[in-house]
Structures are given as structure tokens and as C-alpha cells.
Amino acid sequence: MKIAYESEADGLTITLKGKALDGHVASELRNTLKELIERSDDKNITIDLSHVQFLDSSGFGALVMLLKFAQKNERQLTLSNLTGQVQSTFQMLNLDKLFAVKSSA
DSSP states (O other): OEEEEEEETTEEEEEEESSEESTTTHHHHHHHHHHHHHHOOOSEEEEEOTTOOEEOHHHHHHHHHHHHHHHHTTOEEEEEOOOHHHHHHHHHTTHHHHSEEEOOO
């Protein structure tokens, strides 16, 4: 999975550019994003999931761990642009209550 990131006036936006966030990429992704969050001075972090079509339990686990890591470091983590399948699963698991989620503008 490729990761693009950009620091803007409203915070750091991290875009995940891959179709699946699963066990094959979750650990590497988790470590890479933790490092990005640690290096950034931005208090608001947005993870753009517009390219992600599938998440398995490892992918959800990585996102929950990143949320806890961000909170521990006094950062606000928001997920954006969840695709249909991903959004449905988030709602089914009530993760939309745990995460701040915003849709595309």
C-alpha cells in the first residue's frame, strides 16, 4: 500500500492508496503512520480511505491502535471518505461511534 501525506493549514492528511487494508499491510502501515504522527506538529490528523475497498480485522485493529496512539499524543484523528463496503462495516461494528468520520466535500 502506498501512503501519501500532506500538511495543510487544517492539519496532516494521510491518504492510503491501496484497495485492501488487511493483514498483509496492517503492521507496516501501523508503524509508518505512527512515525508520521510522531514527526508531525499537526494536532489534527485525517486518514483518507477513499481508495480502500476492503478492511479485515487486522486493518480495523491497526486503525483502532492509531486512534489510541493519536489520543495519547494529544492529537485528533479523523477518518474521511469511507467507501461503501468500509462504511457499512464501520457502522455494523459501531466503529463510527468511536472514530470521528467525515465524508467527502
